[in-house]
Amino acid sequence: RKQAVTTMLVLTILIPLLFAVIVLVRLPAAAKFWALGGTSVCLLLGAMLVGRFFSNPEPMQAMGMIEWLPALGLSLSVGVDAIAVLLIALALLLGPICVLASWTAIPESRARLFFGWLLVLQGAMVGVFAARDLLLFYTCFEFTLLPMFVLINEFGSTNRHRAATKFFLYTFTGS
Numbered sequence: 700r701k702q703a704v705t706t707m708l709v710l711t712i713l714i715p716l717l718f719a720v721i722v723l724v725r726l727p728a729a730a731k732f733w734a735l736g737g738t739s740v741c742l743l744l745g746a747m748l749v750g751r752f753f754s755n756p757e758p759m760q761a762m763g764m765i766e767w768l769p770a771l772g773l774s775l776s777v778g779v780d781a782i783a784v785l786l787i788a789l790a791l792l793l794g795p796i797c798v799l800a801s802w803t804a805i806p807e808s809r810a811r812l813f814f815g816w817l818l819v820l821q822g823a824m825v826g827v828f829a830a831r832d833l834l835l836f837y838t839c840f841e842f843t844l845l846p847m848f849v850l851i852n853e854f855g856s857t858n859r860h861r862a863a864t865k866f867f868l869y870t871f872t873g874s
Contacts, residue, residue: 704751704752705762705778707747708763708778711744711748711791714741714822716819717737718734718818719737719815720815722811722818725811728810730814731814734814734817737794738794741791741821741825742791742792744791745788745791745792748779752784759779759780760778760780760784761778761779761829762776764776775834775835777831778829786828787825798814801813813853813854816850820850823842824843827839837874840874841874851863851866
C-alpha cells in the first residue's frame with residue numbers, strides 16, 4: 700500500500716512531463732486534447748492520493764527515496780504531509796482548469812508551445828511540493844522558472860517581455 704501511494708506521487712510528477720513531450724510531437728490541433736488528457740489523468744491520481752492520505756493517520760506519507768549519488772550521500776526523496784498534499788491537489792486541480800480556460804484563447808499555431816510548457820510547469824510544481832530533500836526541491840523550483848518565463852514572455856499581456864525578464868532574474872537570483 701505504501702509503495703502504491705509513493706508510485707502515485709511520482710507519477711503525478713512524471714506524467715505531465717511525458718504528456719508535454721507528446722504535445723510537442725503531435726499535430727498542433729491535437730495539443731489541447733493531449734494536454735487535457737494529461738492533466739485529467741494527474742487530477743485522478745491526485746484525488747486518489749488525497750483520499751489515501753486522509754484515510755491514514757500517519758503525518759508523513761508516500762515517502763520514497765532513490766539513491767542518486769550514494770558516494771556523495773545524495774538521494775532524491777519525495778513524500779507528503781497535510782500541507783503538501785493540499786498544495787499538490789490544488790496544482791493538479793488547476794491543470795485541467797487552465798487547459799479548459801485557454802481552450803479557445805490560444806491559437807492553434809501556438810498551442811503546442813503553450814500546452815507543452817503548461818504541462819512542464821505542472822510537473823515541476825508538483826515536484827516542488829513533493830520534494831523532501833534540498834536537491835530535489837531546488838531542481839524542481841528552478842525548473843518552474845523556464846516554463847513560467849516562456850508562458851509570460853509569449854502569452855502575457857502588455858510589457859510581457861519586461862515582466863518575464865524581471866520575473867526570471869529576480870527569482871533566479873533569489874534562489
